[in-house]
Structures are given as structure tokens and as C-alpha cells.
Amino acid sequence: MSYIEVNHITKSFKVAKKKSGLKESFKSFFKRDYKIVEAVKDISFSIEKGEIVGYIGPNGAGKSTTIKILSGILTPDSGKCKVGKHTPWQDRKEYVKKIGVVFGQRSQLWWDIPAEDTFDLLKDIYDIPEERYLKTKEELVEKLNLKDIINVPVRQLSLGQRMRCEIAASLLHEPEILFLDEPTIGLDAISKQLVRDFIKRINKEKKTTIILTTHDMSDIDALAKRIILIGKGQVLYDGSLQKLKNNYANKKYISVNTKDAINIRTKGVLKKEKTKYGYSFIIDSKQLNISEFLNIISKKVQIEDVEIDNENLDNMIVNLYEDLKI
Amino acid sequence: MRAYLSYFKLRFITHLQYRAAAWAGIATQVFFGFVYIMVYIAFYESGSASLPMELPQLITYIWLNQALLSLVNLFYKDQELFSLVKTGNIVYELARPKNLYFMWYFKIIGERLSKVVLRAIPFIIFLIFLPEPYKISLPASTGHFILFLSTMTAGTLLMTSIIALYPIITMHTLNEKGVVGIIISISDIFSGLVVPIPFFPKFLQTISKCMPFQYVSDLPFRIYVGNIGIEQGIEGLLIQLIWIIILMLLGYILMQKSLKKVVVQGG
Numbered sequence: 001m002s003y004i005e006v007n008h009i010t011k012s013f014k015v016a017k018k019k020s021g022l023k024e025s026f027k028s029f030f031k032r033d034y035k036i037v038e039a040v041k042d043i044s045f046s047i048e049k050g051e052i053v054g055y056i057g058p059n060g061a062g063k064s065t066t067i068k069i070l071s072g073i074l075t076p077d078s079g080k081c082k083v084g085k086h087t088p089w090q091d092r093k094e095y096v097k098k099i100g101v102v103f104g105q106r107s108q109l110w111w112d113i114p115a116e117d118t119f120d121l122l123k124d125i126y127d128i129p130e131e132r133y134l135k136t137k138e139e140l141v142e143k144l145n146l147k148d149i150i151n152v153p154v155r156q157l158s159l160g161q162r163m164r165c166e167i168a169a170s171l172l173h174e175p176e177i178l179f180l181d182e183p184t185i186g187l188d189a190i191s192k193q194l195v196r197d198f199i200k201r202i203n204k205e206k207k208t209t210i211i212l213t214t215h216d217m218s219d220i221d222a223l224a225k226r227i228i229l230i231g232k233g234q235v236l237y238d239g240s241l242q243k244l245k246n247n248y249a250n251k252k253y254i255s256v257n258t259k260d261a262i263n264i265r266t267k268g269v270l271k272k273e274k275t276k277y278g279y280s281f282i283i284d285s286k287q288l289n290i291s292e293f294l295n296i297i298s299k300k301v302q303i304e305d306v307e308i309d310n311e312n313l314d315n316m317i318v319n320l321y322e323d324l325k326i
Numbered sequence: 327m328r329a330y331l332s333y334f335k336l337r338f339i340t341h342l343q344y345r346a347a348a349w350a351g352i353a354t355q356v357f358f359g360f361v362y363i364m365v366y367i368a369f370y371e372s373g374s375a376s377l378p379m380e381l382p383q384l385i386t387y388i389w390l391n392q393a394l395l396s397l398v399n400l401f402y403k404d405q406e407l408f409s410l411v412k413t414g415n416i417v418y419e420l421a422r423p424k425n426l427y428f429m430w431y432f433k434i435i436g437e438r439l440s441k442v443v444l445r446a447i448p449f450i451i452f453l454i455f456l457p458e459p460y461k462i463s464l465p466a467s468t469g470h471f472i473l474f475l476s477t478m479t480a481g482t483l484l485m486t487s488i489i490a491l492y493p494i495i496t497m498h499t500l501n502e503k504g505v506v507g508i509i510i511s512i513s514d515i516f517s518g519l520v521v522p523i524p525f526f527p528k529f530l531q532t533i534s535k536c537m538p539f540q541y542v543s544d545l546p547f548r549i550y551v552g553n554i555g556i557e558q559g560i561e562g563l564l565i566q567l568i569w570i571i572i573l574m575l576l577g578y579i580l581m582q583k584s585l586k587k588v589v590v591q592g593g
């Protein structure tokens with residue numbers, strides 16, 4: 001039995017179809033048409049204690065819905081879920097003491113007062129003993145570099161500063177599990193790095209189990225060994241990130257700077273494109289290895305410069321979404 | 327309990343920051359106070375039949391009404407709670423190990439009290455220096471005053487129980503206009519905020535007695551001015567308590583129901 005067990009969870013939303021136009025509006029006053037949106041369809045997976053799992057998928061795939069179900073906020077239409085000994089939506093009050101949630105697109109901090117005041121409130125909400133609270137707070141302030149920002153009214157903080165405070169707020173009660181729904185949205189490179197390092201650190205030091213959704217593949221690359229990919233509400237892939245990468249690892253991006261024209265029709269060249277300084281190619285290194293490829297073109301043209309890249313994770317995901325038709 | 331008091335405290339402190347809004351509020355309330363009083367003076371001078379309240383009593387009623395408006399008006403919609411529901415920021419409230427109904431209840435009282443406290447001192451000074459005939463009178467007696475304080479406290483709880491229902495209903499309807507709008511219109515009339523209950527025709531008074539709204543402010547104000555006797559006042563206090571229990575129970579149950587099928591807006 002794993003720590004988190006999700007079995008055949010399904011959740012759909014009933015949305016009123018709003019039609020435009022006066023006549024239609026008038027009609028809908030008397031009779032509403034509803035449409036059922038299946039946000040999550042028959043999802044199952046299990047997660048061990050201390051894992052970091054990247055939960056990815058395109059917009060509208062059902063990621064946030066899953067997180068809300070797992071954190072006890074939404075009740076699914078059917079299916080089972082156990083986290084430790086709790087069913088999230090049934091023992092909500094007991095259960096939420098053990099989890100922390102961050103919704104990157106929303107805020108739990110009070111807008112008009114400093115973050116530290118919200119922290120104090122959370123201390124009372126979670127019944128955190130004074131000493132424990134002070135210790136955890138100090139630790140978070142140090143690791144997330146909050147010293148100069150927790151005494152400023154939240155509305156005066158930049159997005160990145162606020163997000164760091166949000167993350168701290170979710171961890172004051174030292175949860176066993178942390179759900180992060182797009183925690184790095186809108187952050188600059190430095191803040192992202194800081195947040196990532198921090199997440200890694202608490203996972204290591206406190207064995208916090210972490211489920212993370214993001215559209216930034218470098219987050220996943222930095223944090224998660226395992227990913228669960230969903231599309232249209234269904235799990236499409238559940239396994240190691242490395243394996244997924246290997247499937248695409250044979251794709252190489254080669255840009256060649258040259259003034260001459262290149263004509264090449266060898267098998268293994270997947271794509272050729274004219275660029276400002278020459279050409280860019282995508283080749284399949286299983287069919288055509290790189291030195292062979294360079295050999296061929298260097299015989300024909302004068303090469304000024306070459307650059308070889310692996311498939312980057314973002315492109316990989318785009319291709320994957322396309323391959324899976326989601 | 328401590329957590330709920332913290333909610334109260336934080337809401338209270340936060341709203342004490344809004345000084346400018348408080349001055350604007352005082353100005354409007356003073357303005358409306360004068361308008362109401364002048365209309366009634368004209369009405370009384372026209373000398374129509376037997377009137378249910380003496381003029382000084384009525385004037386005091388009006389000033390109490392304006393000074394304590396934040397504790398008695400039932401058309402108040404707590405924008406923060408509404409936006410929690412409508413934008414989906416409620417996710418964080420749902421992820422707390424405390425009862426959402428009481429969290430909201432204490433948030434509302436905190437905000438409402440901060441408004442009155444902020445305005446109290448300037449308002450009292452203003453009322454002291456008012457000339458005749460606009461002056462506010464002292465309570466009818468010490469007994470009346472004590473009973474006024476008790477019914478005012480109960481009235482504040484009753485007010486909170488009523489306006490806490492608005493965002494909860496909105497969780498079902500996702501629209502604060504429909505059902506909530508209707509309740510607000512009815513409560514506005516039957517609270518006595520526009521016209522004190524004694525001026526209502528008999529049958530409307532009977533209807534009003536079956537609803538909680540007149541017990542929010544009409545009761546304590548009329549006790550203060552002596553329009554309601556001690557005995558009847560104590561009876562009123564009991565009715566207040568019954569309504570508080572009924573409405574809090576209703577709110578609590580509705581909230582539990584909503585939580586089971588809440589649809590959080592947005593992803």
C-alpha cells in the first residue's frame with residue numbers, strides 16, 4: 001500500500017451554456033442548457049512517501065482539479081483515494097492539518113497587511129505551539145530569503161517576493177505532503193532557482209512528499225524524477241522523466257552557418273530550414289549519425305560554424321502532446 | 327476558539343487602517359441623518375393624527391441608526407467573502423482545518439466593529455454639539471440603557487448571522503443578485519432603517535414580527551428612547567436569541583451542504 005493511492009477518480013462539472021444574443025439570453029432565463037465537462041476521467045496512480053512527482057499536461061488537462069481533489073477541496077463524482085489513512089474530502093478537517101497547498105495563481109496572504117501577520121494567523125489556525133512556530137518561521141525566512149519582505153504590506157510586494165511568502169505560509173505547520181500548483185508562475189530566473197532549491201531541500205531534509213504541476217519543463221527537469229502526464233483528464237504516461245527523454249534523445253538540432261546553398265536528401269534528415277546565417281536541421285541520430293551528417297555537408301559547402309543541440313524538454317513536450325493528440 | 331478570535335482581530339486591525347473611508351462615511355451618515363430629521367420635522371409640524379413616537383425620540387432613533395449603521399445595516403455585502411466565492415480564492419479557506427462558517431462569522435464581526443469604532447469618537451463629539459431640535463437625547467433610564475446595550479450586542483450577532491448567509495447562498499447560486507438581492511430588499515424595509523417599525527400599518531407590523539429583521543436595530547433603538555418598556559424589551563431580547571440560534575444553525579448547515587458540492591471557480 002503506497003502513501004498516496006488514487007483509484008479511478010472521476011470529476012465532471014456542469015456548466016450552463018451561455019449563448020450570446022438577446023433572444024437566447026431571454027430563453028435561457030426560463031430554460032438553461034447544461035453541458036457536462038469531464039475534467040478528470042478515471043485517474044489512478046500511487047505515490048510513495050518522500051517522492052517528488054511532476055504532474056504535467058496541457059491547459060485544461062485536469063491538473064488543478066486533481067490537486068483540489070487530493071487536497072480535500074473538491075469531492076470527486078466517483079473513485080477512491082487514500083492518503084495515509086485519510087480520504088481527503090471525508091476527513092477534511094483532520095486531513096488538511098497534514099498537507100500544505102500552494103496555488104500559484106491565487107493568494108492566501110492578506111493583501112493590506114504584512115505577510116508576517118498572516119503567518120501569525122496561520123499559527124492560530126493550525127494550533128502551532130509558539131516555540132515550534134518561531135523556529136519554523138525563522139528557518140523559512142532564512143531559506144526563502146524573506147527577511148526584508150515579511151514586514152511590508154503584501155500589496156507592495158513583487159510577484160516573486162509574494163510567491164516566496166506564499167510558499168512559506170503553506171509550510172509553517174510543517175506538512176507531510178505539499179501540493180504545488182504552478183508555484184513558479186511568473187517568477188524570474190533567480191526566484192525560480194531559489195524556489196526550486198528550496199523545494200529540493202525540504203524534500204530532502206524533511207522527507208516531504210511533493211506533487212508539483214507546472215508548465216515550465218525546467219522546473220520538472222530540476223525537481224522531479226518521476227512525471228505523470230495527463231491530457232483530457234486521463235493519465236497518458238506515468239514513469240521516469242529520463243525514459244521519456246530517451247525516447248526523444250535521438251533527435252538532434254544542428255545549425256550550420258554558411259553562405260552557400262545546401263542540398264541534402266539523405267535519410268535521417270527530418271527537417272531543413274533556411275535561417276539568417278545558414279541552415280538549421282533536425283536529424284534523427286539513429287538513422288544518420290552526426291559525424292556522418294557533417295561529413296556530407298562539409299564536402300559540399302564551406303562551413304563557418306556549427307552548433308549541435310539535444311532536443312530540449314519544451315520541444316519534447318510539444319512533440320509529445322502532438323503525438324498523443326492532446 | 328483562538329483561531330476565530332485571530333480572524334476577528336486581524337480583520338479589525340486591517341480595517342482600522344481605512345481612515346479616509348471612515349471620514350467619508352461619517353459625512354454621508356451625518357448628511358442622511360439631517361435629511362431624515364428634516365423630513366420628519368416637517369411631517370410632525372403638519373400636525374397629522376396620533377403619531378406613534380414623540381419627535382425627540384424619533385430624532386434620537388435616527389441618530390443612533392446613523393451612528394451605528396455598520397452594526398445594523400443588512401444590505402452590507404462583505405466584498406472580500408464574495409470575491410472569495412466568485413474568483414475561487416476560496417480554495418485556501420477550504421484547505422484550513424477550521425470551520426469555514428465560524429471563520430466567516432468572525433471575519434464579518436471584526437470588520438463591522440472596526441467601522442463603528444473608527445467612527446465612534448468623532449460621531450459622539452458631533453452629536454454632543456448638535457443644536458436643538460436636532461439633539462440626541464439621553465437614554466430613557468439606566469434600566470433602559472442596560473437593556474439597550476444587551477439588545478444591541480445581540481442585535482450585532484443577529485446582523486452577522488443574517489449577512490453571513492449572503493456569501494453562503496452565493497456559493498450555491500454563484501450570483502449575488504438573485505436570492506441575496508431579494509433578502510436584502512426585504513430586510514432593508516423590515517429592519518426599520520428607512521421607516522421605524524411603529525410607523526408601519528398594523529398588518530405590516532404583524533408580518534414584521536414574524537421576521538428577524540426588526541430585532542437587529544429597531545428593538546434596541548426603541549428601548550433606548552423608551553418607546554419600548556423594560557418588560558417588552560426583555561421579551562425582545564429572548565426573541566433575538568432564538569433568531570440568532572435559528573439563523574446560525576441555518577448558515578452552518580447550508581455551509582456544510584455547500585462544502586460537499588462546492589464548485590471552485592477557475593483552474
Ligand SMILES: Nc1ncnc2c1ncn2[C@@H]1O[C@H](COP(=O)(O)OP(=O)(O)OP(=O)(O)O)[C@@H](O)[C@H]1O
Pocket residue numbers: 013014015037038039057058059060061062063064065066589590591592593
Ligand atoms: N469550476 C469549474 N466549472 C466548470 N468547469 C471547470 C471548473 N474548473 C475546471 N473546469 C474544467 O475542467 C477542465 C480541467 O481544468 P483544470 O483547471 O483542472 O485544468 P489544468 O490542467 O489545471 O489547466 P491549466 O494548465 O490551464 O491550469 C477544464 O476543461 C476546465 O474548463
Ligand SMILES: [Mg+2]
Pocket residue numbers: 063064065181593
Ligand atoms: Mg491549473
